[in-house]
Amino acid sequence: MISQTVEYALRAIVTIAQHEGEPCTAKKIAEITQVPLPYLSKLMQGLVRGQLVNSQRGLHGGFVLTKSPKEITILDVIDVIEPFKRILTCPLGIESHGTTLCPLHRRLDKAMEATETILRATTLAEMLAQPGSVTPLCEEKKLVTLGLGRRSKKVEPWGTRTPSVLF
Amino acid sequence: MISQTVEYALRAIVTIAQHEGEPCTAKKIAEITQVPLPYLSKLMQGLVRGQLVNSQRGLHGGFVLTKSPKEITILDVIDVIEPFKRILTCPLGIESHGTTLCPLHRRLDKAMEATETILRATTLAEMLAQPGSVTPLCEEKKLVTLGLGRRSKKVEPWGTRTPSVLF
DNA sequence: CCAATATCGGACATGTATGTCCACAATTCA
DNA sequence: TGAATTGTGGACATACATGTCCGATATTGG
Numbered sequence: 187m188i189s190q191t192v193e194y195a196l197r198a199i200v201t202i203a204q205h206e207g208e209p210c211t212a213k214k215i216a217e218i219t220q221v222p223l224p225y226l227s228k229l230m231q232g233l234v235r236g237q238l239v240n241s242q243r244g245l246h247g248g249f250v251l252t253k254s255p256k257e258i259t260i261l262d263v264i265d266v267i268e269p270f271k272r273i274l275t276c277p278l279g280i281e282s283h284g285t286t287l288c289p290l291h292r293r294l295d296k297a298m299e300a301t302e303t304i305l306r307a308t309t310l311a312e313m314l315a316q317p318g319s320v321t322p323l324c325e326e327k328k329l330v331t332l333g334l335g336r337r338s339k340k341v342e343p344w345g346t347r348t349p350s351v352l353f
Numbered sequence: 354m355i356s357q358t359v360e361y362a363l364r365a366i367v368t369i370a371q372h373e374g375e376p377c378t379a380k381k382i383a384e385i386t387q388v389p390l391p392y393l394s395k396l397m398q399g400l401v402r403g404q405l406v407n408s409q410r411g412l413h414g415g416f417v418l419t420k421s422p423k424e425i426t427i428l429d430v431i432d433v434i435e436p437f438k439r440i441l442t443c444p445l446g447i448e449s450h451g452t453t454l455c456p457l458h459r460r461l462d463k464a465m466e467a468t469e470t471i472l473r474a475t476t477l478a479e480m481l482a483q484p485g486s487v488t489p490l491c492e493e494k495k496l497v498t499l500g501l502g503r504r505s506k507k508v509e510p511w512g513t514r515t516p517s518v519l520f
Numbered sequence: 521c522c523a524a525t526a527t528c529g530g531a532c533a534t535g536t537a538t539g540t541c542c543a544c545a546a547t548t549c550a
Numbered sequence: 551t552g553a554a555t556t557g558t559g560g561a562c563a564t565a566c567a568t569g570t571c572c573g574a575t576a577t578t579g580g
Contacts, residue, residue: 187354187437187465190568193444200457211526220445224570231528243527244577260460270354277360278387289480290367293427293471298354300467304460313456357538378556391540398558410557411547 188264194221195229195267196260202239203255203310209248229267236266255310261302270305272298355431361388362396362434363427369406370422370477376415396434403433422477428469437472439465 197219202210212230216223230249233239238258239249251258264270273295276287287295364386369377379397383390397416400406405425406416418425431437440462443454454462 187468188461196457196461197445213526222569225568227527228529228569234527241527242577243525243575245525245579247526247577249527278364290363293475293480294355294363297468297471300471301354301464304464304467308460313460380556389539392538394557395539395559401557408557409547410545410555412549412555414547414556416557 189268191229192264192267194219194226195233195263197221198226198229199233199238199251199258199263200310200313202249202251203258203314206251206255209242209246209250211248215249232267233263236262238262238266251310255314258310259306260308261305264305270298270302272302356435358396359431359434361386361393362400362430364388365393365396366400366405366418366425366430367477367480369416369418370425370481373418373422376409376413376417378415382416399434400430403429405429405433418477422481425477426473427475428472431472437465437469439469 198215198221201215201218212227213223215221215230216226219226221229230239230241233249234241237252240252241247241249261270273287273291277291365382365388368382368385379394380390382388382397383393386393388396397406397408400416401408404419407419408414408416428437440454440458444458
């Protein structure tokens with residue numbers, strides 16, 4: 187239905203939307219969304235090329251949305267990663283009936299149309315945490331510093347393996 | 354959205370439904386549906402195990418529906434080949450909010466629900482050729498006998514490469 | 521300029537869906 | 551009983567989605 191890659195992309199862009207104002211690094215997004223960092227990096231390039239996010243290299247860099255969350259729909263994200271393909275012509279290459287589909291593919295396309303309509307109608311803004319909502323917000327991992335000076339290391343505190351709860 | 358395998362399975366079962374009464378051989382189905390014969394054979398085993406069709410080996414064998422086309426829906430076929438999976442729990446393994454999904458996955462599941470509803474509501478019977486329908490019926494290839502006696506061979510007549518037009 | 525932080529881009533590795541092949545078993549008909 | 555027909559099941563081959571790695575490039579701050 188929805189590929190793993192698209193699922194990842196949606197998690198990522200929602201996370202970025204949750205942090206409007208400050209750039210999100212790939213590393214941070216990967217932790218929150220539970221997506222493998224190397225794969226996420228590849229993904230993000232797609233979102234950048236698709237003009238949904240801007241990237242900034244270097245210290246304090248990361249990714250930010252190019253538009254308001256109100257102006258980005260789920261379908262926008264899908265179309266940038268792997269375009270939503272409706273059934274427009276006969277999959278068997280039969281040209282005898284122009285744009286008219288057989289009953290089977292007409293039905294299948296109707297089902298796709300229903301999905302497409304819902305996805306086009308849903309913006310990122312609608313999926314952000316609402317003040318009165320029951321849904322928990324995204325909890326970022328609180329890192330604890332171990333050691334001192336150059337050798338210090340940030341790690342997850344013991345007992346906080348609960349993943350973030352945006353999703 | 355819908356895997357190639359499911360697409361093939363649907364073509365096949367619609368073809369069988371179109372020929373109620375007589376068994377369809379895999380070879381015949383493969384020709385009509387434009388599905389590679391070896392792959393189709395594998396597929397059919399799934400439909401048999403899923404109790405949607407019965408198989409009969411030997412001369413005059415083939416596949417027939419186990420029930421009336423009115424009692425088989427598109428969703429039935431999908432569920433037998435690769436079950437339609439709704440989003441029931443958080444894909445990130447977060448258990449803190451029971452069965453409640455985050456806004457993102459709630460929306461995605463709504464889209465799937467819409468699709469599922471349509472597919473469950475569509476039976477094979479609705480997709481067969483209607484008397485008054487504009488949609489062309491399935492044209493099977495008319496084979497021509499070349500040669501005589503034991504050496505005769507059935508082949509497609511020249512100039513009839515037009516694929517069948519059920520779909 | 522140097523070191524640290526981050527993204528970029530291409531090459532490579534793995535896994536799953538798709539597609540192929542072949543020997544075998546069941547059925548029919550003569 | 552023998553030959554032709556037709557589905558069955560397992561092993562194998564290929565294509566594409568998914569996932570990994572690493573050097574290059576850009577940016578910041580000292």
